[in-house]
Amino acid sequence: MFEECVKGIITRAVLKSGSEEGWPLETIQSTLEKGLRLEWPKKEEFGDLSTPLVMGLSKGLGKPPRAIAEKIVTAMKDDPSAVDVLVWVEVAGPGYINLTFSSPFLYRYLERVIGSDSHTEKVSSPRAINVEFVSANPTGPLHVGHGRGAAFGDSLARILREAGHRVSTEYYINDAGNQMNMLGKSVYLAFRRLEGRADPEERVRLLGDGEGYRGDYIPEIAQRLREEKELIGDAVRKSALEGRFTEEVQDAFTHVAQTLIMSEIRNDLSRFGVSFDRFFSEKTLHIFPGEDRSRISHWIDLLEQEPGGMVFESEGALWFKTTVMNDDKDRVLKKSDGSYTYFAADIAYHADKVERGFDTLVDVWGADHHGYQARMQAVVRTLAERAKKNVDLRICLIQLVSLMRNGKAVSMSTRAGEYVTLGEVLDEVGVDATRFSYLTRSHESPLEFDLAKAKERSMDNPVFYVQYAHARVKSLLAQASLRNVALEEFSAGSLSVLSEQTERSLIRLLAQFSGVILRCAESFEVHPLTDYLAAVAGAYHHYYFHHRILSSEEKDRPVMLARIGLSIAVAKILKKGLSLLGVSAPDSM
């Protein structure tokens, strides 16, 4: 509402000035395209919206910025459609154009917020976006690092949806390959140990020098297999007890272990407020119903036939020319022994996403996968060319989480399997504080997560600060209704009694909500929203402390009603914003 409206006014003024002054149209248009950026200045003395547009224009025109800006400002003041919206336009500093909204325009916005639960502006060109995140191997429980990716991916998806995009979320299950077999073996060996039939030689025979999976969950699964006999069946059980590690034994143990772990993962995720539209199994890429080959080979063959030579043979193997995207070296798809690499499966998976019609693919990865970026970009570019459409691959690398307790690092031993799980963190600090803490920082920044601070219910903790602001409004409304104030009493004109400076500042801040959402959606970030909500809560606490809202004096009634209205708007925006972060907005705390 604000940005779009102002952009129109500025564009008209620039075009008008340009035609009067004879500025080259080309310069004007390219500047408008790139330089028409609007920001809400931190200092209110600089107005509500500000644009450095003229600084760019001045370079193209070779004229001093302030003179150009003056000309444009004059044209804006002459624009009849601007009088409703703006009360003040000025040139400031080196050549900024600063605008100030009229109060009626701000009140109109406030009314919209109060009157509806969904007032977010939508993007002008919605995209079909697939957000893939978590995708942790089903070989163990989710840990704190996965949690950060889960919170980020889920909230990003919610924000993109709120901005008007068509969004689908997805978890890619790496349920094929050696890792899964190793998992099965680890559980089998634990099972044997629990049965009192541990055999060091057998361990070496199955795992070689490797240690297998060693977390506590391995013996727990084995214990369940002992108790719930139907899980593996009698035949497999008999073989296992006798130490005959056949193919059926391997398959049964792998299958059961994976199923149990995956259900544990889903459990943690749903507890964390994270849901997926789809779980995509890698296994389904290794087959092709009704055909004699896999979907992997199907896609690799297709790409091999493409002109351009992206897929080529060398040294007895099949390669993908990933160096076109500045990868260090080209990558192998099909090994000289004829089997496919994991990379080939990834190609098939991304090809599948493109084929399903997405034009933006978001991959949320742990930062340790950064070496894969170049090759996946190369793949998606090739797939897009083949499909003859624009497909963007957006890779979000989630930096490391280091767990602290009262400023001291929680030991995360390098010994396999010893780490703090997401479930344990949720037990200790709860869903709201965990999600909020994960989302206060840019995902590109390593995060220190202090368990003690995160669960502290104090002003130390921004979650409660924001939630408290919401609860405060709700409590206020309860008080109001005890005093027989009917909330239906608002009328269109009643907000105009909000004339305090703090009230204007608060409304100004609320007005930025859509801009924040759109900015997050554009840059694929979440933390600007978290910051914004803390700012709104802070502004409301400040306002609340300095101004009495409820009053029993009849003469104060119009102001009281308007202030209640403003409070309701604050609560609505906090609630909406928190819901996008997956954090609850409690009525009382």
Add this chain to the structure above:
RNA sequence: GCGCCUGUAGCUCAGUAGGAUAGAGCGUCGGACUUCGAAUCCGCAGGUCGCAGGUUCGAUUCCUGCCAGGCGCACCA
């Protein structure tokens, strides 16, 4: 050796498609509860934006080179 991320106040971090006096929370210190929730509010102090060059009217932001921390560099998955 090559690549990616990070380096901003005592601590944890925002900000930067080049632009107005670089911000917040915590911590320190000092204030505010007979009033709608003090889980709140107000104030003070705290900065060579890692270092050195370069481009520019203007650089914390862009370029180059260093330094420090983290993470990666398989015909593994």
